[in-house]
Amino acid sequence: MTQRRKVVDVVAAVIVQPDGRFLLARRPDGKPYAGYWEFPGGKVEAGESLLHALARELHEELGIEVKHAYPWLVRHFDYEHASVKLHFFRVVAWTGEPHGKEGQLLAWQTPGSVDVIPLLPANGPILNALELPAILAISNIAEMGEEPFMASFASALEKGLRLIQLREKSLSPLELERVAQRFVALARPYGAKVLINADVRLAEATGADGVHLPSSALMSLEARPQIGLVGASCHSSDELARAVELGLDYVLLGTVLPTRSHPGGPALGWDAFAALIGDYPLPVYALGGMSPTHLETAWSAGAHGIAMLRGAWSGRSGLNPTKATG
């Protein structure tokens, strides 16, 4: 009989600058995986809260005081020396200038172009998640009409939008292909990513960056589609678990708030949303009734960001450039 190993709780800090750069530290000599780069942090002590452990570790290791941190991803990993449960936080405000108080080297890194090696094995998916923007917009040609929509899309790209899902259920396959090509051509110069709803073949044919799976496809697929980015819509813990099994890159979870299309429909609310993703390893976008003003609340509930349909295109709210890419 195999014995279950004790799981060690660890807090890890993704200390992020407003421009998206984040801090990595090199593990000092004498520790397992010495010389590997990691997010600053360490083991939670007995009886200590996660936030307290985070503040203590960053004070001890870097000489900074945490002012504002959001809970983010939670990931289990089995090392030969320990089985760890890593609680990642995004630290967005602190006082003091981080410096290696234990002699460890530090390096500010840019999402998508990390230039230090080797990295702790558990952290690969975390670095991928950091490349995802905080805002995912969903197309709305159905209500706006193609040209007004494309004008809004162009303006949102100017303001910082970097991730969009093409989801137009009423277009014919031919129209959809033409529109998908327009999306990719418009997004490319900004380095923005285009996801195609459900249709892997269409995503490949148009050079889009990935697919977004409806929950029905999520539950019936045997394996992750072989294409860049893959995410899925989830409404329950079973669906969230399936997205992890398939090794997806992100999920949308909703409906969080009542929406215009389902005003009296069932909505999770923020507490149930936070409870569902409390121990979740993938980046989660809150969906349903979202506008940019909800970003802060979503982050506090453990989300990576928000996904918006109408909210992304209403001229008045607009997309905040600093937050859209953050």
Ligand SMILES: Nc1nc2c([nH]c(=O)n2[C@@H]2O[C@H](COP(=O)(O)OP(=O)(O)OP(=O)(O)O)[C@@H](O)[C@H]2O)c(=O)[nH]1
């Ligand atoms: N700090 C940190 N630990 C990580 C990360 N990723 C990851 O797998 N870990 C693992 O989590 C555990 C953290 O332990 P640690 O040795 O840093 O803890 P600590 O600072 O309390 O040190 P100690 O051993 O002196 O008590 C290690 O097994 C480490 O490999 C990460 O990004 N940051």
